[in-house]
Amino acid sequence: MSKIYDLIVLGAGPAGENVADVAHQSGLSCAVVERHLVGGECSYYACVPSKALLRAGAALRAAQRVDGAKQAVTAGVDVVGVLRRRDYMTSGGTDGGQVDWLKGAGIDLFRGIGRLQGKKRVEVQALDGSTTVLEARHAVCVSTGTTTSTPPIPGLADVGYWTNREATSTEKIPDSLLILGGGVVACEMATAYVSFGCKVTMLVRGKKVLERMEDFAGEMVLKSLLELGVDVRFGVETTRAERQGEKVVLHTTLGSLSAQELLLATGRAPATVDIGLPSIGLPSGKYLQVDDTLLVSAATNEGDAWLYSVGDANGRALLTHMGKYQGRAAGGVIAARALGVEVSTAAWGQFVATADHAAVPQVVFTDPEVAAVGLTVEEARKRGHRVRVVDYPLGSVSGAYLLSDGYTGQARMVVDEERQVLLGATLVGQDVAELIHAATVAIVGEVKLERLWHVVPSFPTVSEVWLRLLEAYGRPGVKAT
Numbered sequence: 478m479s480k481i482y483d484l485i486v487l488g489a490g491p492a493g494e495n496v497a498d499v500a501h502q503s504g505l506s507c508a509v510v511e512r513h514l515v516g517g518e519c520s521y522y523a524c525v526p527s528k529a530l531l532r533a534g535a536a537l538r539a540a541q542r543v544d545g546a547k548q549a550v551t552a553g554v555d556v557v558g559v560l561r562r563r564d565y566m567t568s569g570g571t572d573g574g575q576v577d578w579l580k581g582a583g584i585d586l587f588r589g590i591g592r593l594q595g596k597k598r599v600e601v602q603a604l605d606g607s608t609t610v611l612e613a614r615h616a617v618c619v620s621t622g623t624t625t626s627t628p629p630i631p632g633l634a635d636v637g638y639w640t641n642r643e644a645t646s647t648e649k650i651p652d653s654l655l656i657l658g659g660g661v662v663a664c665e666m667a668t669a670y671v672s673f674g675c676k677v678t679m680l681v682r683g684k685k686v687l688e689r690m691e692d693f694a695g696e697m698v699l700k701s702l703l704e705l706g707v708d709v710r711f712g713v714e715t716t717r718a719e720r721q722g723e724k725v726v727l728h729t730t731l732g733s734l735s736a737q738e739l740l741l742a743t744g745r746a747p748a749t750v751d752i753g754l755p756s757i758g759l760p761s762g763k764y765l766q767v768d769d770t771l772l773v774s775a776a777t778n779e780g781d782a783w784l785y786s787v788g789d790a791n792g793r794a795l796l797t798h799m800g801k802y803q804g805r806a807a808g809g810v811i812a813a814r815a816l817g818v819e820v821s822t823a824a825w826g827q828f829v830a831t832a833d834h835a836a837v838p839q840v841v842f843t844d845p846e847v848a849a850v851g852l853t854v855e856e857a858r859k860r861g862h863r864v865r866v867v868d869y870p871l872g873s874v875s876g877a878y879l880l881s882d883g884y885t886g887q888a889r890m891v892v893d894e895e896r897q898v899l900l901g902a903t904l905v906g907q908d909v910a911e912l913i914h915a916a917t918v919a920i921v922g923e924v925k926l927e928r929l930w931h932v933v934p935s936f937p938t939v940s941e942v943w944l945r946l947l948e949a950y951g952r953p954g955v956k957a958t
């Protein structure tokens with residue numbers, strides 16, 4: 478006997494939870510299938526614990542940059558306290574709170590591995606091996622996330638490497654750590670672990686860190702990593718890995734390097750390998766391509782829109798807030814189509830994830846932080862925009878030099894010269910994370926520069942940088958004839 482629901486959600490990470498919540502609030506019955514923890518990677522092994530591991534170091538360094546406060550904080554980070562706070566933030570790796578939330582919301586949870594078994598049918602294999610078949614009246618949404626992408630390095634499988642899971646949930650800080658990769662996970666984890674007194678070496682294949690961001694962001698983060706004591710090697714290819722007793726040894730084009738642990742921070746791969754996609758004619762292990770209503774672009778949806786994908790699994794933007802945004806849109810559109818409500822697919826409407834293309838914000842919690850939204854200069858030019866780039870040193874803003882002695886930072890806005898609106902913004906500096914939402918509003922709202930002059934930042938805050946950037950861009954003035 479199968480159980481029937483309007484909507485079946487595969488994967489209870491932040492994206493899946495939001496689809497179920499919105500669809501259920503619109504009147505659909507929902508089942509959520511989760512093989513591990515309700516809350517997903519984000520809550521237990523990614524965003525939340527990683528930011529908890531970073532926070533003490535950031536707070537300490539911020540205090541050390543203020544005369545009068547620095548005298549009071551002469552010791553380093555207390556690792557026991559950091560891990561205790563991390564455990565509190567992740568509920569000790571238990572998901573009781575989120576399970577209660579699902580129950581309270583009236584959404585049924587099925588624990589186990591979910592696999593599609595043809596159209597609108599999902600088999601759930603529980604830990605004890607028993608199976609339950611679920612059938613969807615209207616839709617199935619795949620929100621199974623991603624896992625660490627494992628490079629094909631001979632010997633790697635046998636060394637017992639760390640992924641983000643071990644790096645964020647460990648109870649013991651190793652004496653030394655090799656990190657493979659130069660992206661966001663690598664930079665954040667290097668910043669956290671070096672603050673714990675661990676000897677950190679980053680092995681970067683290319684020439685830069687944070688290569689998808691504006692160049693100056695990677696350069697400033699690199700400078701700080703080096704100052705914090707991280708050993709960063711560029712242009713490294715790893716040819717073989719082996720474990721020698723307590724140490725992992727990597728044989729590389731720059732010679733052999735060893736450490737107590739090795740962290741793979743080499744990007745993500747879609748968790749769509751063992752979810753039954755071939756049963757509906759789709760390949761395993763690929764990101765699910767979707768349209769702006771999060772409907773999977775595949776023949777199986779022709780004439781009967783039933784398969785959706787949100788969050789990391791569709792590869793659009795590997796970020797929690799973007800997955801949740803997609804989840805809200807998909808939950809709404811699934812309910813609307815099920816209830817026969819007309820669905821407008823016009824940009825910026827209720828049922829589409831338009832921001833995925835032009836207004837994705839991200840904060841990298843290194844020290845300095847990097848906060849960016851929209852297009853980089855390079856992306857904007859590639860898309861054919863005629864742009865003007867305006868840069869401003871953040872340390873020259875009154876709010877910044879009051880915040881921190883010797884504040885260094887940089888801000889950039891990328892302006893669409895045709896439409897006189899912002900296309901992108903990047904801020905690098907201490908405590909810039911909260912500033913990026915203002916730029917996100919300006920980009921999504923397509924606010925003209927002439928109107929932004931009326932958005933008055935409070936004095937003395939770091940937000941005054943927006944005024945400085947406008948001044949640097951220039952305002953048509955009145956001249957005596």
Ligand SMILES: Cc1cc2nc3c(=O)[nH]c(=O)nc-3n(C[C@H](O)[C@H](O)[C@H](O)COP(=O)(O)OP(=O)(O)OC[C@H]3O[C@@H](n4cnc5c(N)ncnc54)[C@H](O)[C@@H]3O)c2cc1C
Pocket residue numbers: 487488489490491492493510511512513514515516517518519520522523524525527528589590591592620621622623641645662748751752787788789790794795796797798799800
């Ligand atoms: C170290 C690290 C730090 C990060 N920090 C940030 C950050 O600060 N901010 C940010 O925005 N993003 C961050 N991210 C990215 C963020 O974690 C992801 O974008 C987010 O978790 C994606 O959410 P999701 O719901 O799509 O997938 P996930 O959170 O991966 O959830 C997917 C869920 O599906 C379940 N599942 C998978 N397959 C099946 C199956 N067959 N049956 C049943 N259940 C299944 C999984 O168990 C999991 O619970 C970070 C990532 C990493 C690795």
Ligand SMILES: NC(=O)c1ccc[n+]([C@@H]2O[C@H](COP(=O)([O-])OP(=O)(O)OC[C@H]3O[C@@H](n4cnc5c(N)ncnc54)[C@H](O)[C@@H]3O)[C@@H](O)[C@H]2O)c1
Pocket residue numbers: 628629657658659660661662663665680681682683687715742743744745794795796839840841842
């Ligand atoms: N604060 C945040 O918002 C945050 C934090 C962490 C992660 N994330 C998200 O998680 C995703 C994954 O992060 P990530 O850092 O794993 O991926 P990434 O794509 O940012 O970086 C991957 C890095 O690994 C390198 N690499 C790939 N294959 C390699 C190999 N064989 N050998 C050596 N280096 C190799 C790449 O050159 C790159 O430097 C990101 O897309 C990011 O959006 C977000």
